Amino acid sequence: MSSTLSSQAPRTHRPLAVPLPHASPRAHVPPLFRHGGLRALPSRSCRLYLGKDTPHTVTLSQRQRFRPGFAAASAAGAAWAGDPAEWRNSEAGAAEETAFGEAALGDPGTYDVASNERWLSQEKARLLTVQGGKVPGGLLLTRGKWQWVERGPSLYRLVGHMSFHNTSSKQEIFIPQVTAGVVLLSSHSIDAIRTRVTIAPRHPGGKPAARADGYWAGYITRASESTAMEVTVEIRADSGEAALAHLKAARLDVHYIAYGPHGSLPKAQHVVLPLSFPPTPSLSTALAPAWRSIAPGISVLAVPTHLLCHLDDPLLVLKWYAAPYLQPGDIVTVGETPLAIMQGRFRHPDSVRPGAVARWACRPFHPTSSLATACGMQSLIDVVGAVRVIVAVLLAALARIVLRQRGVFYRLAGQQARLIDDVTGTLPPYDQFITLGPLRPQETVDGLSAKLGCGVAVVDVNDLKKVQILAASSGVDHERLTAALLSNPAGNAEEQTPIVIVRGCSKS
Template sequence: MIESVFIGIIGSAIALVILILVALEAQYRQRPGNDLELTAGKWEFDLYEPQRYLLVGNLEFRNRTRRLEVMVPEIRAEVTLLTSGSLEGVTTTTHIIPRHTEATARSDHYWESRIVKVGGEDPIEISIDVQGQDLSDLKVAWVQIHYVTYGPQGRIPKTRHIVVPLKFPSTDDSKRWRPAANSDVLPIRTHLLTELDDPVEVVRRYVVPHAQAGDVVTIGESPLAIMQGRFIHPSEIHPGWLATRLCYLFLPTSSLATACGLQTLINIVGPGRVFVAFVAGAIGKLFGQPGFFYRVAGDQARLIDDVTGTLPPYDKFIVLGPDNAQGIVDQIQRETGLSAAIVDVNDLKAVKILAATSNLSINFLKQALITNPAGNADEQTPVVLIRPTESLLDRASVKPESAGTH
């Protein structure tokens, strides 16, 4: 009798301990931990002279946790310049200055550890002084801000990548109209588009000066995704069991043929969906019906560009497909009057229309873009203006292959 009571007490205690552990694990998984965001900020030139650029960015740390403070004990900035010429004799100096209300600038540029309050915003200023005999060949500054978050999840190093354009082409650089099926096309040269750009403003700046009533503007899906900040450095991806096993089974040219590329998709749609998609794809191939993986896994499976898939410095990143592509083209039409489409085009004459304004014919767009006038190399012409040679802008009977919303 005593033994059975003792066993019952032990069993209840064990059950209680298990319940407490489960509850602790559940609350841990629901908490954001060191959820501290560093914004891309606003960047301006304080000086833009032939032999000196002084670039200043105003950014903010934002504590997105509901009840926890997060500290920033360390921060430093590293700058990589991209140029069409040589960097010999070109120097860069960076300084990070706290701009919160209690901050006092230190002449030794020492970073004093900061607590970012719950829901708080802590501004910082980053200045980049670039000097050299001739800076005219510089294209962009790739700013890598390395910082440490310190809080309930421990000490976690992070990096914020911001690409700042340094060279801006004139609208006169885009003059070469080319004949296409039922239209003429004009590849539009822009600066290297970055997260600091807005798609509508890019159209206003580079396209509107060339456009007339009835013209159509198309934007590549990867440049749009980059403007939306939808790119991830592989160092932030931690491949799991599923990604490290399945990636070997994709074609070598696929962006899902690396553990980080496939894990990026898993992070978006979940491991269950990716596994089911893989099984569906394998069964489909057995019956001579390829493509089931991408149908089940969703649009992002086709749109992810792995490392080397885009222009430098984005060749170091995994670039996702764009978000809310339909909303973007509708906004462009509403604010500029131009019909618009978001497209994915390659040199193999594959044209995919992710989203288009309602007055456009999908067949017309495919015919106009089939020769890939934007190019797949370093042309830096992510936008194409299409001028129909006859009335083809009737309401499309075929919907875009993807709405671009994820």
């Protein structure tokens, strides 16, 4: 197995081998975390699936994982030499597994249902906010939980559990049809790659059961009830491992019908599944990204990540990618769009049905504005309401004509008006979606800061030297942070560096 494959291996319920760090322990641990003790976890036997029926057992010996916090678990783990099952059942092992699951085996827990269980349990509530609590057709489909169950030289298999929710308290909603397809993103040609999607119903009580021919039998969801389906995505390469190694992500497009008192309404849900992960974060010279000096005493580090998606818990992402580089006083900044993507706050234009207000209100905006299209404006209306948008447009026009003031609309329409990214506003495959601003950014940074033990900020930065700090934890110097981000170290193209660590911007 190549080192490239092992370093990108995602966490699944069939553990994959990963490269073992043999460098000096202190070379991998930032000063902030050295005082808590190093953690040498017990050896573990893992099964590496080189093919569908070709398991190979390897032992992860002397593997050391260095993460902040959990000093008690660190001390106990360093001295542990017993059975891995006993470790997990111990108090220290439980703390370790609860905090990070098995995320240290190659990714921040993207495909580890144990790690992101709590995050995904809130997905339905987050999705309801995308359209202001209104669900057209009364039927909501979550993107659900996913596991990467097989990664071989010529086969990837991912399995997801997606749920339909009848949001009506009175009406029954029919699901007469469900279909799905896959779009692949790769740095090379995908001509030699084939995909297959199978859908199996998982209804309460098991009836009707899944059919061998894959046909979806119509199902009725009663008022306020739910049902589920299991979706399997297979990606095969005719030419072997090389073709799959270049894959970046897969986008699953699920199309279904919501049938009821409203008529027959075609709907869709879209799931982005990352297939490539950067090398395990490390302070070693070979893997560490480079710090850049911005001004005397201020430096920044743009941290690369995988293609973020709804499966990613922001806390685990920051712990995995940012924590190895942190020192006391550092500030971790996260782009507002990547955070919104992790919160699932993106929708396809096909799901947006512009009304007369949206078609009227979008006309005064500059063509490059995300609110200059009917779908972009309707996305805002769905969140803040039509009345607020009408008032904001009229008063903004009056202020511009009489008082020569600009920007009044954005102040009146609310923060989301500034944060909506229309199609082409972010990197593929999200460039085909409308992305809203993040949900509750101040609560988010406060929670992340408390868990990480450092300053955290959510920012909106572009190449025009415009910096907006949406939210920041206490102790962050807004003026110095703005100056540090003016050059947009994260980039505006496909750098895939949504996390920027800023050193020298904390209040003394």
